[in-house]
Amino acid sequence: MNYPRPQLRLLFLLAGILLVGLGVREWRAGFPELAERLERFDREDAPPPIPPQPRPRAAPRWVAAARPETPASPPVARPPRARAAAVQPEPVTDPRPLDLNHASVEEIARLPGVGPGLARRIIEERERRGRFDSPDGLRSVLGLGPRKLAALRELVTVGE
Amino acid sequence: MVWPAAPLAPLAAALAAGIWARAWITPPTGWLLMAGAALLIAGAAALVWRRERVATVTLIGLTALLGMLLGATPPLPADHIARLALGPSATVEGRLAEEPRRWAPDRTRLVLEVDGLVDGEERRPATGRIQFTLYGEPPEVGEGQRVAAELKLHRPLGFRNPGGFDYPAVLRREGILLVGSGKAATLVPLTPDEPPWPVRVKRWAVATIVAHLPEASAALLSGLILGEKTGLPPEADEAFRRAGVYHILAVSGFNVALLASFVFFVLASLGIPRRPTAVAATFSLVGFALVVGGQPSVLRATVMGLMLLLAVLLERESQLPNALALAVLLLLAWRPGDLWEPGFQLSFAATAGIIWLAVPLGAWLGTRGWPHWLASAVAVSLGAQLAVTPVMLAHFNQLSLAGVAANLVVVPLAAAGTTLGMLALLVACVSDLVADVLFQALWLVLWALRLAVKSAALLPAALVYLPSPGWVSIAGWYAALALLPFLGARRWPRLATAGLVGLVLALSLWQWVRPGDGKLRVTFLDVGQGDAILVEAPEGPRLLVDGGPGGARRLDVGERVLLPHLWNRPAARLDVMAMTHSDPDHSGGLGAVLKRMRVGEFWENGRWGPGSEETLRALERSGACRRTLAAGQRFWLGSALVTVLGPDGAAPLDQPPPITENEESLVLRLDWRGFSLLLTGDLGAPGEERLLAAHAPLRALALKVGHHGSRFSSSEDFLDAARPAIAVISAGARNPFRHPTPEALGRLEAAGARIYRTDRDGAVLLETDGATLWVTRWAAGTTERFALDPERSLDQEN
Numbered sequence: 001m002n003y004p005r006p007q008l009r010l011l012f013l014l015a016g017i018l019l020v021g022l023g024v025r026e027w028r029a030g031f032p033e034l035a036e037r038l039e040r041f042d043r044e045d046a047p048p049p050i051p052p053q054p055r056p057r058a059a060p061r062w063v064a065a066a067r068p069e070t071p072a073s074p075p076v077a078r079p080p081r082a083r084a085a086a087v088q089p090e091p092v093t094d095p096r097p098l099d100l101n102h103a104s105v106e107e108i109a110r111l112p113g114v115g116p117g118l119a120r121r122i123i124e125e126r127e128r129r130g131r132f133d134s135p136d137g138l139r140s141v142l143g144l145g146p147r148k149l150a151a152l153r154e155l156v157t158v159g160e
Numbered sequence: 161m162v163w164p165a166a167p168l169a170p171l172a173a174a175l176a177a178g179i180w181a182r183a184w185i186t187p188p189t190g191w192l193l194m195a196g197a198a199l200l201i202a203g204a205a206a207l208v209w210r211r212e213r214v215a216t217v218t219l220i221g222l223t224a225l226l227g228m229l230l231g232a233t234p235p236l237p238a239d240h241i242a243r244l245a246l247g248p249s250a251t252v253e254g255r256l257a258e259e260p261r262r263w264a265p266d267r268t269r270l271v272l273e274v275d276g277l278v279d280g281e282e283r284r285p286a287t288g289r290i291q292f293t294l295y296g297e298p299p300e301v302g303e304g305q306r307v308a309a310e311l312k313l314h315r316p317l318g319f320r321n322p323g324g325f326d327y328p329a330v331l332r333r334e335g336i337l338l339v340g341s342g343k344a345a346t347l348v349p350l351t352p353d354e355p356p357w358p359v360r361v362k363r364w365a366v367a368t369i370v371a372h373l374p375e376a377s378a379a380l381l382s383g384l385i386l387g388e389k390t391g392l393p394p395e396a397d398e399a400f401r402r403a404g405v406y407h408i409l410a411v412s413g414f415n416v417a418l419l420a421s422f423v424f425f426v427l428a429s430l431g432i433p434r435r436p437t438a439v440a441a442t443f444s445l446v447g448f449a450l451v452v453g454g455q456p457s458v459l460r461a462t463v464m465g466l467m468l469l470l471a472v473l474l475e476r477e478s479q480l481p482n483a484l485a486l487a488v489l490l491l492l493a494w495r496p497g498d499l500w501e502p503g504f505q506l507s508f509a510a511t512a513g514i515i516w517l518a519v520p521l522g523a524w525l526g527t528r529g530w531p532h533w534l535a536s537a538v539a540v541s542l543g544a545q546l547a548v549t550p551v552m553l554a555h556f557n558q559l560s561l562a563g564v565a566a567n568l569v570v571v572p573l574a575a576a577g578t579t580l581g582m583l584a585l586l587v588a589c590v591s592d593l594v595a596d597v598l599f600q601a602l603w604l605v606l607w608a609l610r611l612a613v614k615s616a617a618l619l620p621a622a623l624v625y626l627p628s629p630g631w632v633s634i635a636g637w638y639a640a641l642a643l644l645p646f647l648g649a650r651r652w653p654r655l656a657t658a659g660l661v662g663l664v665l666a667l668s669l670w671q672w673v674r675p676g677d678g679k680l681r682v683t684f685l686d687v688g689q690g691d692a693i694l695v696e697a698p699e700g701p702r703l704l705v706d707g708g709p710g711g712a713r714r715l716d717v718g719e720r721v722l723l724p725h726l727w728n729r730p731a732a733r734l735d736v737m738a739m740t741h742s743d744p745d746h747s748g749g750l751g752a753v754l755k756r757m758r759v760g761e762f763w764e765n766g767r768w769g770p771g772s773e774e775t776l777r778a779l780e781r782s783g784a785c786r787r788t789l790a791a792g793q794r795f796w797l798g799s800a801l802v803t804v805l806g807p808d809g810a811a812p813l814d815q816p817p818p819i820t821e822n823e824e825s826l827v828l829r830l831d832w833r834g835f836s837l838l839l840t841g842d843l844g845a846p847g848e849e850r851l852l853a854a855h856a857p858l859r860a861l862a863l864k865v866g867h868h869g870s871r872f873s874s875s876e877d878f879l880d881a882a883r884p885a886i887a888v889i890s891a892g893a894r895n896p897f898r899h900p901t902p903e904a905l906g907r908l909e910a911a912g913a914r915i916y917r918t919d920r921d922g923a924v925l926l927e928t929d930g931a932t933l934w935v936t937r938w939a940a941g942t943t944e945r946f947a948l949d950p951e952r953s954l955d956q957e958n
Contacts, residue, residue: 018597
């Protein structure tokens with residue numbers, strides 16, 4: 001039996017596309033880190049934030065005005081170093097590990113190196129499996145390579 | 161004259177010319193109506209006496225007249241919201257005309273079709289369209305939903321600078337006469353979110369794409385198929401611009417042609433006859449146009465596509481020029497203001513360029529021995545590129561040099577991506593699993609597309625920035641293009657084309673080689689709340705002091721104001737850029753300038769605070785030579801002397817300064833012949849005291865008032881020492897800090913200074929030849945002339 005030529009063309013094209021798609025899917029699941037790196041090749045990370053300088057409270061006008069006339073007095077009430085250090089905000093971390101089986105997207109997205117997109121994919125993986133048996137289950141999530149997993153292992157747990 | 165291939169072309173040209181003429185001449189509507197009636201009678205008479213030629217000319221004249229009538233702003237109804245008296249804030253009810261657009265993390269822009277105004281207990285009916293920004297996290301709302309919001313409404317106000325972009329005019333053409341802002345919490349949905357089906361289809365399509373592809377790829381595919389570019393990362397957006405292939409991210413004839421050929425290919429392969437296929441294609445085109453929305457390029461492409469399909473159905477020869485002319489007529493009759501929109505102009509110029517030039521260019525390349533497929537692809541790309549060049553230069557100062565070559569690679573990839581994407585979306589209605597496989601294949605295509613675009617964008621002169629051309633150059637260029645198809649036949653078109661191209665080149669070159677007029681110019685640009693001051697020495701060197709607010713997350717003044725202003729000077733490089741201090745309203749716009757223009761030196765105070773990260777990174781990448789200035793240094797800017805008066809270096813750079821960062825602002829003094837100018841950044845009273853104590857030379861003819869006219873700056877002692885005759889305040893209209901303050905204004909007036917304000921006057925221009933000073937308030941268009949005498953007193957001459 002023979003298909004007509006135009007239909008053959010169309011079917012071959014479709015079969016080819018499906019083959020390529022399946023191949024890419026397999027490859028991306030096998031090398032998620034490389035895939036993620038390729039995906040981000042033309043992206044730029046935001047520049048590192050410049051930490052806010054501890055701003056001294058605006059000194060009353062007479063302080064500055066007094067300076068030229070009375071050079072003997074200490075220049076300007078400079079904030080003591082200790083206080084300056086205290087103003088620096090401490091990074092807030094929750095000491096308890098995050099329960100992957102019950103956490104929401106927002107909670108997962110707060111983990112270091114996990115953005116909203118990755119968090120969503122983690123939740124999808126959880127729904128697909130029902131629950132995570134161990135943090136190693138994260139390995140099959142797209143974009144979560146061994147390096148990222150190693151960083152997260154201490155911070156997550158799996159509950160019932 | 162009737163052009164046989166496109167009988168509608170003269171009418172389309174006449175309508176466009178009428179709308180265009182309306183911007184320059186505004187005869188009373190009554191006269192126009194009477195002239196129209198006269199033409200109508202004349203035309204009827206000509207028809208009766210069988211003078212077809214006279215009737216044709218009359219018809220063209222009548223169309224132009226209609227264009228002039230359409231081009232006028234229609235009178236507002238009495239209950240239009242712009243005519244109602246509004247308090248400081250008003251509760252407005254209406255229907256959302258568009259999907260909300262989030263343009264920064266906490267800012268959402270909405271367009272509302274107003275139907276009522278709530279004033280206490282009373283509700284008054286109102287009409288009109290407003291655009292407003294909500295700050296904070298708004299509730300989920302969508303197009304078509306009725307909402308109420310408490311807003312502060314005001315007339316739109318753009319930046320008023322020489323050669324600047326007229327934002328209020330753009331809004332006016334969209335029917336928006338009032339803009340506003342409010343807190344997101346005040347937005348109340350009045351009806352549930354039940355959008356019309358096209359919006360629902362679009363939302364579903366975007367959600368499906370996002371679910372199957374990683375972030376950047378998903379954003380790119382949404383742009384390709386739906387023209388939805390909001391999710392595209394800024395660096396990818398930039399790469400598409402640089403490569404000259406940005407057009408594939410807008411929905412245009414490209415998508416429409418792909419959709420139609422997709423339908424034709426699939427149905428024809430299945431052995432379905434031509435006519436039912438054409439009907440199916442017609443329905444898919446109309447559906448597609450409804451889903452992606454009403455940008456001019458979509459409408460143009462849909463009208464032309466439908467004309468071509470109609471030709472298939474009626475088994476007639478399709479005539480592209482006529483389809484294009486019909487699209488012009490329909491679009492302009494519906495929305496005359498679109499004539500001024502870059503999107504409209506680009507879409508029609510590119511299509512006309514392809515129709516007019518692709519065949520002769522392809523034939524010419526063919527005679528040079530190029531293979532047929534390459535010749536035709538290059539001819540299409542080149543034809544479009546030649547036709548859009550003046551439009552791109554006039555609106556964006558951009559000339560793409562890589563575009564023609566980049567399109568050869570990018571367009572086939574984009575075509576594959578778009579077709580595959582439409583197929584995947586179609587499959588996703590049935591099976592998510594199969595669709596996912598298709599999306600995986602698509603990922604590869606999109607990745608190749610991104611790679612091609614990125615590589616093209618990395619070419620050194622992929623995109624060059626040039627001053628926008630004048631009317632003569634634009635007309636000359638299009639006349640030369642119009643003659644291009646006739647070059648082979650006779651001798652005179654060749655001579656005429658060569659002459660026209662020569663004229664355009666000479667005019668373009670003249671802008672660069674024109675000798676200076678020996679004047680020093682200082683331009684205080686209107687950048688909203690912030691500073692941006694351009695100093696141009698008579699010999700040519702340019703110094704830009706501060707760059708206004710900017711950055712990726714807000715309206716970038718560098719991109720919108722500074723760069724167009726500099727490109728139109730014209731300037732290829734900036735000799736010195738100075739940043740008085742790193743606050744975002746001074747440093748923000750500098751990043752864009754550093755990215756796009758060669759900068760010789762960068763002067764700074766050595767302190768970088770939060771909010772200036774992007775500028776710092778742009779600076780580090782720009783290769784500009786950095787200098788940390790301290791009091792006492794002097795530099796020659798041509799024959800003008802720049803003296804650094806502050807900071808005095810008392811506070812070590814690695815420690816926070818004793819008072820605030822503002823007091824560490826660079827203080828610069830500029831002297832040239834009888835003119836002197838003091839630029840103090842955001843210096844406050846403590847910093848001023850330090851300058852006084854150091855006996856800095858403060859006496860100056862003109863003063864850039866410190867800290868936008870804050871009450872903590874411009875102390876009496878300082879003004880007593882500076883005694884400025886002219887004080888320029890750079891502040892934004894309706895700024896939240898209420899700068900300039902009455903206290904500062906009062907002290908300046910008491911000191912005898914003449915005050916100029918960018919919030920009221922737009923850009924303020926100081927020009928001097930050493931003996932006379934001209935001061936221009938750009939918004940009002942008035943210039944005052946002062947005579948400078950050696951005593952530094954100032955006599956106004958008129």
